[in-house]
Amino acid sequence: MQQPSLNALTSIVEQIARTGDPRTVMTNIVQRLRDLIRVEVCSLYLCTPDHQHLILAATEGLSPQAVGKAKLKLDEGLVGHIAASLSTLNLGDAPEDDRFVFIPETHEMPYHRFLGVPLIHLRKLVGVLVIQGREREPFSQETEAFLITVASQLAGTLSHLQSQGGWYEKRHARARYRRFPGLKGAPGLGLGKLWLVRPHLSLDQVRAACTAAPEADRAAIRDAIAAVSEELESGSGHLGQHLPGDVSALFNVYQMMLQSPELSDQILARIDAGDNAPWALKQTIGNMAEQFRQADDPYLKARAEDICNIGQRILNQLLSRERPSVEAPDEALILAGELISIADLAEFPLERIHGIICTQGSTLSHTAILANALGIPAVMGVENFQPDQHKGAALIADGHRGECVLNPPPALLAEYRRMIDEEQRFMQGLERLRDQPAVTRDGFQVRLLTNTGLLADATPGLQRGAEGVGLYRSEIPFMIHDSFPTEQEQLTLYRKVLAAYAPRPVSMRTLDIGGDKQLPYFDISESNPYLGWRGIRFTLDNAQLLISQIRAMLRADIGNGNLKLLVPMVSRVDEIQSFRRYVEKAVESLQREGTEVRMPDIGMMIEVPSAMLLLPRLAPFIDFVSIGSNDLTQYLLAVDRNNPRVSALFDHLNPAVLVALEQIRQQCDALSLPVSLCGEMASDPAAVLLLTAMGYDCLSLSAYNIPRIKLLLRSVDRTDLLPLLEQTRRCNSETEVRELVAPLLKQAGWGQEKGPWMEEPVSET
Structure with missing residues (x-):
């Protein structure tokens, strides 16, 4: 048999990638492979959605009537042996093998x-790929290789198909109930009717075309931008009456992007070059969006x-095209679509969403931020879900787990309704804790600060009892401009944030940009951005930006007195030395100008x-320490949490991370340095118990989670946590x-009575 070329394999993969229908995908695979390898039989077996059986999903050579009917357990027959052992099997006379199971339908x-090989994607079995022939000798080593x-190349594509379940549901009607995983956008549980939010015409549908009237196209673009600006202004006014505090500032972000000269200038330049208005718009938007998509940082991707x-x-x-009026039914709705913008939400009565x-x-999109502020459960980036195929269906938005549940069966629906009612009563009860301290029953007090990145985040943090800001991300003013913002522009925003929390402390992190965090007007291309030009490295190399930002923060502190400066991504002693000198010079310079600033x-x-x-050597130049648990975990474990291939390995309770945190706590105690911890770890109840045992008395977390973590801390004794910490030191x-940690969490009431989001809902059976 002639050995197939890898070019032919590439052709198969590319063709499959362009195929949408599951049955066509599988048929193409077995047809192309049988012809390519020149064998009598090629068959594809896929795991059922419950991973209990293998089903013959497609075949060329065996009986077509067996498709969807031939069924094996994961350890049954030759195919089941391959699935159970996750190993290749190459036999010369399969029917003579003791493991062979004859299925009459085939x-x-x-x-x-x-010859059979397992299909494995991200350590999970997807199915088994098999070829067969009439000869009584094994396939060659070349064919096996x-x-x-082939299996390694196709496993990813088939994994999406297998997990989506469409190939299976067509033959098994009971599977209307489906779960679709996504990203946690905003916590909470929501149940309602799926209401499709869809644009009239996608930008992707715009095709290249030349302009016949450049002046008319230029005028049309200007009018369209003005109309969208007015539309946003109107939507902001409508929605603003429902917003807590200044969450409506999110609309201003859209307005600033819309009115950016970079946007209009690029569109008009393309029209001048001969493109018509829609095509010029599509190219400009595509180029600007791609600059953000290339960043590894999820905030910039958003x-x-x-x-x-x-x-x-x-x-x-x-x-x-006039936007059709929303005639949504007077009932609970789950809004679903590709991208639901802030202005889209403004067109619906909030009580229905x-x-x-x-x-x-x-999780860092403006929609997720707004949903958090409004208390609306949100799930982002839901894979393999096509809302337009399920209009009007019953849908659950599970923001706690980051998934949506389509057509839940009665038992599951009843359980979610109970959980929603329980959670509403629970959250109402937590309001009594807003002004209470987060103190354990034996008197260990933990200060709970909030993370924030937009001015709009200030109100929820204060409403939920935040004792200050542990991490203020200062990147926003730099991202919404078409050039670096001026000192005065930064001053205006920083002053509002500091004033909102005064006299509570606000730790403002200096610009954390560079490498994987690119600005649209300052492109940085690197082969390994996580180890590149970012954080303090970038700002020290661009001292004029750093000085401008420091001056703006110092000036904003006048009359508030609650500013603390925080330096990101420090890796060397000379970095913090240089930063401190810049701050001292800025203080001295401003005081000489007659501006009464203080040294923060x-x-x-x-x-x-x-x-x-290096902490002992860094200590003389700093006043406090903040642990960025997300990045520290990422660097310690060498795991990119945004990479789906390895993200499952990212866990801040890895023993290596816990060892590092204990060492940092001990060093800070010895050096008399206050230390806090921010990031996802501060919202993880299991992690919070261990951090408390270690002696961490300051955590910075999202505003929504503050009441829950406060309740947890007030429900435990720190002395009970110390033996638990000792036991975890022996974990692998x-x-x-x-x-x-699980039994202690349950004992502390972190379960059905106190937090229904921690419970696994009952199955449909």
Whole structure:
């Protein structure tokens, strides 16, 4: 048999990638492979959604009537053996093997030679790929190697298909009930009718075209931008009456992006070059969005979503298509679509919006931020979910787990309703804790601060009892401009944040940009951005930006007196030395100008392992320490949590992370340095118990989670946590750590009575 080429394999993969229908995908695979390898039989077996059986999903050579009917357990027959052992099997006479199981429907008795390989994606079994022939000798080593290569290339594509379940549901009607995983956008549980939010015409549908009237196209673009601006202004006014505090500032972010000269200038330049208005708009929006998508940082990726939303609205106006009035039924709705913008929400009565599902977007998108502020459960980036195919269906938005549940069966529906009612009563009860301290029953007090990035975040933090800001991300003013913001522009924003929390402390992190955090007007391309030009490295190399930002923060502190400066991504002693000199010079310079500023406390973030090891040498130049648990975990474990191939390995309860945190706590105590911890770890109840045992008395977390973590801390004795911490020191994995902590969490009431979000809902059976 002639050995197939890898070029042919590439052709198969590319063709499959362009195929949408599951049945067509599987048929293409077995047809192309049988012809390519020149064998009598090629068959594809996929795991059922419950991973209990293998089903013959497609075949060329066996009986077509067996498709969907031939069924094996994961350890049954030759195919089941491959699935159970996750190993390749190459036989010269399969029917003579003791493990062979004859399935009458397949009519496979004439075939003797057998080669099967497992399909594995991200350590999970997807199915088994099999070829068979009449000869009584094993397949060649070359053919075996080729089929293994094919399996590795196809496993990812087939994994999406297998998990989506469409191939199985067509033959098994009971599977209307489905779960779709996504990203946690905003916590909470919402149940309602799926209401599709869809643009009239996607930018992707715009095709290249030349302009016949450049002046008319230029005028049309200007009018469309103006109309969208007015539309946003109107929507902001409508929604603003329902917003807590100044969450409506999110609309201003959209307005600033919309009115950016960079946007209009690039569109007009393309029209001048000969493109018509829609095509010029599509290219400009695509280029601007791609700059953000190339960043590894999820916060910057979210900006691509905003650009696309703006572009879509301009296109709607440009094509003179009136937006249809929303005639939603007077009942609970779950809004679903590719990208649901802030202005989209403004068109619905808020009391009807019980959840938001987006098939794109991230946990750091403006939609997720607004949903958090409004208390609406949101799930972002839901894979393999096509809302337009399920209009009007019952849908659950589970923001706690980051998934949506389609057509829940009666038992599951009743359980979710009970959980929703329980959670509403629970959250109402937590309001009594707003002004109470987060203190354990034996008197260990933990200060709970909030993380914030937009001025709009100030109100929820204060409403939920935040004792200050542990991490203020200062990147926003830099991202919403088409050039670096001036000192005065930064001053205006920083002053509002400091004033909102005064006299509570606010730790303002200096610009954390560079490498994987690119600005649209300052492109940085690096092969390994996580180890590149970012954080303090970038700002020290661009001293004029750093000085301007420091001066703005110092001036904003006048009359408030609660500013603390925080330096990101410190890895060397000379970095913090240089930063401190810049602050001292800025204070001196401003005082000479007659501006009465004060020298604030200076802290550094421990995100890079070298900063932890150098802490005694860094201590003389800093006043406090803040641990960035997300980045520290990422660097310690060498795991990119945004990479789906390895993100499952990212866990801040990994024993290596716990060892590092204990060492940092001990060093800070010895050096008399106050230390806090921010990031996702501060919202994880299991982690909070261990951090409390270690002696961490200051955590910074999202505003929504403050009441829950406060309740947890007030429900335990720290003395009970110390033996638990000692036990975790002997654990070899994060799984063992969580198993140890689980009983104490349950004993503390972190379960059915206190937090229904922690419970696994009952199955449909």
